[in-house]
Amino acid sequence: MKILLIGASGTIGKAVTTALANQHDVIAANYSGGDVSVDIGNQASIKAMFEQVGNVDAIVSTAGLANFSALAELTDADYDLALNNKLMGQINLMRLGKNYLNDNGSVTLTSGVLSQEPMQGSSVISMANGALESFIKAANLELENMRINAVAPIFVKETMAMMGMDTQDGLSAKDTAKAYVAAVTGTMSGTTLAVTDYV
Ligand SMILES: NC(=O)c1ccc[n+]([C@@H]2O[C@H](COP(=O)([O-])OP(=O)(O)OC[C@H]3O[C@@H](n4cnc5c(N)ncnc54)[C@H](OP(=O)(O)O)[C@@H]3O)[C@@H](O)[C@H]2O)c1
Secondary structure (H helix, E strand, O other): OEEEEEOOOOHHHHHHHHHHHOOOEEEEEEOOOEOEEOOOOOHHHHHHHHHHHOOEEEEEEOOOOOOOOOHHHOOHHHHHHHHHHHHHHHHHHHHHHHHHEEEEEEEEEEOOHHHOOOOOOOHHHHHHHHHHHHHHHHHOOOOOOEEEEEEEOOOEHHHHHHOOOOOOOOEOHHHHHHHHHHHHHOOOOOOEEEHHHHO
């Protein structure tokens, strides 16, 4: 399969690349560098990426920005980032990318466990994750000849270590990547894959 992976240089993206690259042709798209650069917050940039890459069998996003912040401290910019990047940035990968998707291809986007298990400071992240998961469930009812799913990671051990947190309750990036492999190679559609189900 020819797979376009947006966010390939990230903590999760690197592990997904490693998991897929043995058997598939993975094209790495990052904000800067990689095989192709893209800003998912900018539709013209997404279009230019697909023009450059051409048709693919799978689109995978391990990108999407949104900030942790106490509800009382959230600014308009925090809401805008979550909506324009994490939510619409990924939805636009599907909207613009489906014209470049081979028949029976798939789109796999990244939400996160904070949609179902929020914590203090997660409001805008939970908002974007929940909206993304609901969008995928509904869009799946109308999309033909393609599959669409979300993967909902829990805290990744490597990210927790970078933040100086205890990593005990996290999942390694390598184990997190298994859900993305399942989404790309499986037959499910309209679903959100919980990473702990694929370890
Ligand atoms: N890590 C966790 O614990 C965790 C838990 C739950 C959910 N998630 C979700 O999983 C996803 C990936 O997380 P991560 O920790 O692997 O992220 P990360 O390490 O920060 O990597 C982010 C990736 O996205 C790319 N990127 C940044 N801004 C972009 C933009 N505007 N357009 C296109 N690509 C952009 C980066 O490219 P450059 O390297 O060029 O900047 C990089 O490849 C995010 O949606 C995050 O919310 C993560």
